[in-house]
Amino acid sequence: MTEKLKGSKILIESLKKENVDHIFGYPGGTVLEIYDELYDAEIKHYLVRHEQAAAHAADGYARSSGKVGVCLATSGPGATNLVTGIATAYMDSTPMVAITGNVSTWLIGKDSFQEADITGITMPITKHNFLVKDVNDLAVTVKKAFHIARSGRPGPVLIDIPKDVTANKAPFIYPDEVDIPSYRPTIKGSIKQIKSAIDLIHKAERPVILAGGGIVAANASEELRQFVELSQLPVASTLMALGAYPYNGPLSLKMPGMHGTAFANHAIHEADLLISIGMRFDDRITGKLSTFAPKAKIIHIDIDPAEIGKCMPTLVPIVGDARVVLKDMIHYLIENPLEPKKAWLAEIDALKAKFPLQYKRSDEFINPQFAVETIAKMTAGQAIMCTDVGTHQMWSAQYLDHQNPRQFISSGGLGTMGFGFPAAMGVQVANPDKLVIDITGDGSIQMNIQELSTVANYNLPVKVIILNNRYLGMVRQWQELFYNNRYSSVDLEGKQPDFVKVAQAYDVMGLRASTPAELPGVLEKAFAHNGPVFVDVVVNREENVFPMVPAGGVLNKMIGEKGGLEL
Amino acid sequence: MRHIISVIVDNKPGELVRIAGLFSRRGFNIDSLAVGETENSAFSRITLVVTGDDQVIEQISKQLYKLIDTYKVVDLTPLNHIDREMLLVKVSVTPTTRSEVIEIANVFRAKIIDVGDKSLVTEITGDSDKIEGFISLLRRFGIMEMVRTGTVGIARG
Numbered sequence: 001m002t003e004k005l006k007g008s009k010i011l012i013e014s015l016k017k018e019n020v021d022h023i024f025g026y027p028g029g030t031v032l033e034i035y036d037e038l039y040d041a042e043i044k045h046y047l048v049r050h051e052q053a054a055a056h057a058a059d060g061y062a063r064s065s066g067k068v069g070v071c072l073a074t075s076g077p078g079a080t081n082l083v084t085g086i087a088t089a090y091m092d093s094t095p096m097v098a099i100t101g102n103v104s105t106w107l108i109g110k111d112s113f114q115e116a117d118i119t120g121i122t123m124p125i126t127k128h129n130f131l132v133k134d135v136n137d138l139a140v141t142v143k144k145a146f147h148i149a150r151s152g153r154p155g156p157v158l159i160d161i162p163k164d165v166t167a168n169k170a171p172f173i174y175p176d177e178v179d180i181p182s183y184r185p186t187i188k189g190s191i192k193q194i195k196s197a198i199d200l201i202h203k204a205e206r207p208v209i210l211a212g213g214g215i216v217a218a219n220a221s222e223e224l225r226q227f228v229e230l231s232q233l234p235v236a237s238t239l240m241a242l243g244a245y246p247y248n249g250p251l252s253l254k255m256p257g258m259h260g261t262a263f264a265n266h267a268i269h270e271a272d273l274l275i276s277i278g279m280r281f282d283d284r285i286t287g288k289l290s291t292f293a294p295k296a297k298i299i300h301i302d303i304d305p306a307e308i309g310k311c312m313p314t315l316v317p318i319v320g321d322a323r324v325v326l327k328d329m330i331h332y333l334i335e336n337p338l339e340p341k342k343a344w345l346a347e348i349d350a351l352k353a354k355f356p357l358q359y360k361r362s363d364e365f366i367n368p369q370f371a372v373e374t375i376a377k378m379t380a381g382q383a384i385m386c387t388d389v390g391t392h393q394m395w396s397a398q399y400l401d402h403q404n405p406r407q408f409i410s411s412g413g414l415g416t417m418g419f420g421f422p423a424a425m426g427v428q429v430a431n432p433d434k435l436v437i438d439i440t441g442d443g444s445i446q447m448n449i450q451e452l453s454t455v456a457n458y459n460l461p462v463k464v465i466i467l468n469n470r471y472l473g474m475v476r477q478w479q480e481l482f483y484n485n486r487y488s489s490v491d492l493e494g495k496q497p498d499f500v501k502v503a504q505a506y507d508v509m510g511l512r513a514s515t516p517a518e519l520p521g522v523l524e525k526a527f528a529h530n531g532p533v534f535v536d537v538v539v540n541r542e543e544n545v546f547p548m549v550p551a552g553g554v555l556n557k558m559i560g561e562k563g564g565l566e567l
Numbered sequence: 568m569r570h571i572i573s574v575i576v577d578n579k580p581g582e583l584v585r586i587a588g589l590f591s592r593r594g595f596n597i598d599s600l601a602v603g604e605t606e607n608s609a610f611s612r613i614t615l616v617v618t619g620d621d622q623v624i625e626q627i628s629k630q631l632y633k634l635i636d637t638y639k640v641v642d643l644t645p646l647n648h649i650d651r652e653m654l655l656v657k658v659s660v661t662p663t664t665r666s667e668v669i670e671i672a673n674v675f676r677a678k679i680i681d682v683g684d685k686s687l688v689t690e691i692t693g694d695s696d697k698i699e700g701f702i703s704l705l706r707r708f709g710i711m712e713m714v715r716t717g718t719v720g721i722a723r724g
Contacts, residue, residue: 123585124592128635131581148635182577182638306629309622 002171007135007161008033010172011099012041014142017174020070022046022061022429024054028074029114030101033166046429046458049450051078053422055085056448059094060423063409064384065430066219068095068149075102076114079160080121084416086156087125091413092240093217095154097145098126104164105133119160127155135168143178152185153304154217185303189320189328197275197299197316198332204273204297206344207233210256210285213240213412214278214302220323221245221405224277227326230333232340234348236264238279239412243402253348254357257285258549259394262355262562265547265555267348271296278302278322281311282413283551291554301325355562357398359543366516368392368467368539372399374519375437375465378527383435384409384427388420388444391473394545396439418447424462425454435463435527442468442492445499452506455532463526465535466499469543477544481559503534514538569598570617570624571650571720574631575639578604578611585634586613595619595627599652601717610638614719643720650720653692655680656702659709660687668708675701686711694718 005013011034015023024046027035038045048054051073058069069089073082079100089096103112119131128148130141138161145157201207209231215224221244228235228251235245236253245252253264268274274296279285286292289311299316300308308317318325359369372395375385381403387393387410402408409427411419424438445466455462470493479487503510509529513522519537526533546560576582583602590597598616605612617627624642632640643650660668668687672679677691691701695718702710 119581120584123588180635183635304633306626306633309629310626313622 002173004169005172006033006037007138007166007168007170008037010135010138010170011142011161011166012037012043013172014139014174015043015070018068018142018146020068023070023072024048024057024061024426025072026051026054026074026078028078028101030075030103030163031072031078031166033163034072034099034101045072046425046454048422048425049453050448051081052085052418053425053448053451053454055082055096055098056088056416056419056422057426057429058096058098059085059089059419060386060409060426061430062089062094062096062426063092063423064406064427066406067430068097068146069426070097070099072099073101074114075100075118076116078114079116079118083121083125084418086122086158088411088414088416088419089156090125090127092411093154093213094156095150096156097149098156098158100158100160101166102131102160102162105162106164108162118158122158125156126158127153129158129160131160132165133162135165135170138165138170139172139174140178143175144180147178147180148183152183153214186305186319187303187321187324189301189318189325191328193316193318194325194328195332197318198329198336200273200297200299200316201231201233201275202336202338205341206271206347207273207275207341208253208267208271208296209233209235210268210274210276210279211235211237211241211244212277212279213238214322215241215244216405218278218303218322219405220278220321220326223323223326223330226330227333230330231338232345233275234267234345236260236268237402238282238285239397239410241279242397242408243405247400247402255397256555257282258287258551259398259545259547260285261357261398262547262558263348263351265549265558266351266355268293268296269554269556270347274298276300277326280307286311287549287551287553287555293555358562362540363516365540366513366519366537368469368543369395369399370516371465371467371519371537371539372396372439374523375439376401378520378523379435379437381407383407383437384431386410386420386424386427386436386438388438388440388447389415389417390441390444391469391477391543391545392439392441392444392467394474395467398545417444420444421448421462421464422451424464425451425460428460428462436461438462438464440464440466441473442466442470442496442499443472449502452503452508452532452534456506456508459531461529461531463533463535465523465526465537467537467539468499469539469541470496471541474545476542480542480544481548482550499534499536509533510536512536512538568618568620569644570619571643571648571718572615572617572624572628572631573641573643573720574613574615574637575605575610576613576634577636577638578609579636582611582636583613585636586615586631589630589634593626593630595623599717601719603719614717616718641722643722647723648720649723650694650718651692652695652698652718653690653716654698654701654713655688655690656705656713657686657688657711658705659685659711661685664708668705671701671704677701
């Protein structure tokens with residue numbers, strides 16, 4: 001007879017079976033059994049200073065490695081503090097398993113101390129969630145959770161475990177495989193549809209590839225590159241896909257959308273065919289749907305059938321894994337080679353020459369774009385870049401040199417301020433030998449600044465670069481452009497901590513750069529340091545992100561089309 | 568257009584919440600909803616009546632199917648199908664109107680299931696149009712209370 005183990009032991013053994021090496025979490029009353037088990041487990045636990053950071057760290061870990069990220073929190077406030085992190089992972093389709101304790105089964109529903117209905121709360125922001133009421137169901141639930149999190153369109157899965165379930169005993173039987181009959185994602189695309197797609201590509205005169213995060217999730221970057229090489233079609237990468245295709249490659253249109261390049265937006269507006277792969281026509285890409293790509297037919301490849309037709313009418317829907325579908329498309333493209341669309345490519349080159357990304361140079365003050373460009377030059381595509389949310393995020397998207405997938409880690413869908421720093425911790429844990437940089441703003445960094453304690457604790461050598469404009473810059477920009485310069489609750493000047501001193505208080509290196517001349521030296525010192533660093537980069541206060549398609553606008557009507565210089 | 572969507576899910580707690588929650592957060596409206604076990608007690612059938620154009624109905628079906636515990640989503644509307652709902656209605660009557668109400672009930676093949684001094688309760692099943700017709704005829708007598716189930720439907724053949 002199989003030996004009976006405690007629920008907490010079953011959980012840890014199950015995580016080991018799923019090859020989990022690292023967990024980010026925070027202890028509490030209902031997870032005491034689990035923490036007791038973690039005390040001498042082989043799995044390394046990272047103690048964060050706020051549960052939200054545990055979720056973002058697990059998210060960053062997953063995005064940068066492709067493995068499932070795991071976070072752990074206690075019941076009630078511990079669980080609800082994970083919510084923003086889970087929602088962030090859900091919107092960007094990150095494979096994550098969030099484990100929460102709950103009050104014992106007999107206390108559920110009695111408004112017990114630190115009780116929260118976390119499965120109810122997270123229903124709309126998880127791919128699926130489970131409340132395990134019987135220790136005999138625990139192992140198979142963990143198996144299902146990991147299977148659901150990483151297969152199909154990845155996403156966060158929450159497992160809520162009442163305290164008595166972690167203390168009760170059951171035989172540990174871990175299934176090798178799990179089959180959920182109501183959940184069988186389609187992996188291979190319909191060959192008939194793929195052939196019609198190839199046929200449309202042949203007939204099109206002005207096709208554009210729209211590459212999305214699904215390419216990164218499917219590890220299809222190589223296939224995308226082959227497909228572009230063979231077809232010689234221009235490719236625009238969404239925020240979630242930056243690096244899937246070399247950002248500065250000859251066929252790259254860089255990023256489209258609200259703060260995308262003018263040439264990407266004009267190309268999409270003029271296109272007669274969009275080949276959309278693993279992207280979901282987010283409003284930050286499309287502006288007003290009815291005027292988005294008005295001349296284009298749409299081929300939409302996505303593993304999630306619900307994405308097809310959700311926003312845009314689709315002529316050729318292909319449901320499948322981006323990698324598998326691209327391989328088939330490459331096969332048919334080799335069989336039936338494409339004539340290069342020379343006239344279209346010439347038009348695109350002209351657009352690129354006419355509308356480059358650019359900004360005003362200065363010797364006096366540091367422009368944030370200059371800071372990002374300097375970081376890009378110094379790291380040569382080798383570092384993993386994380387960002388928070390706001391103007392610094394858009395400049396990072398625009399001016400970094402995205403050479404490879406899983407090297408730009410940013411909250412796209414939910415736009416979560418406070419994501420970058422804890423995400424960078426997760427990235428660093430998954431990539432101990434890589435240079436990990438978090439480009440952030442003075443607003444965002446203060447949303448999870450307590451994690452200075454975590455990076456100091458584990459000597460996680462994350463380099464946090466704060467583009468400090470003493471404003472909530474993105475909101476200020478909208479107030480400038482659309483609310484008559486009425487800067488309502490965005491000015492942080494004079495109310496801000498000294499970030500250098502804050503870092504030092506945690507025994508973390510703090511540096512500051514205030515002029516363009518000193519910036520490279522300061523960054524060099526930061527990158528060379530074997531430990532975490534906060535770099536306070538004092539930047540020009542009222543710099544705007546351009547180009548900009550106003551919310552709900554048309555892609556070919558941009559403010560500051562030439563990078564803002566003509567304004 | 569009105570559609571009847573039949574959804575087969577795992578018969579376990581929480582499934583109805585997942586489906587109802589999906590409708591509210593995606594901004595779809597439910598006109599009616601009926602839930603019950605299927606021939607196999609491991610599964611429940613949730614029958615939803617929803618209104619929307621083809622694009623909306625397609626999105627609703629896909630989002631329902633995307634839920635991990637959903638086995639099957641069928642839009643019965645384009646199929647040859649039968650749909651029914653049931654109504655219990657308490658009508659105010661006087662000695663002079665009682666027979667008239669009973670007569671209307673007979674025409675509609677409704678059953679009289681309770682008779683009181685000043686009221687009677689009738690039960691009727693049928694499609695929505697029939698139920699609506701019945702209600703509108705009873706209105707002038709005074710409807711004291713009514714209870715209506717959601718629509719259930721099944722494909723023919």
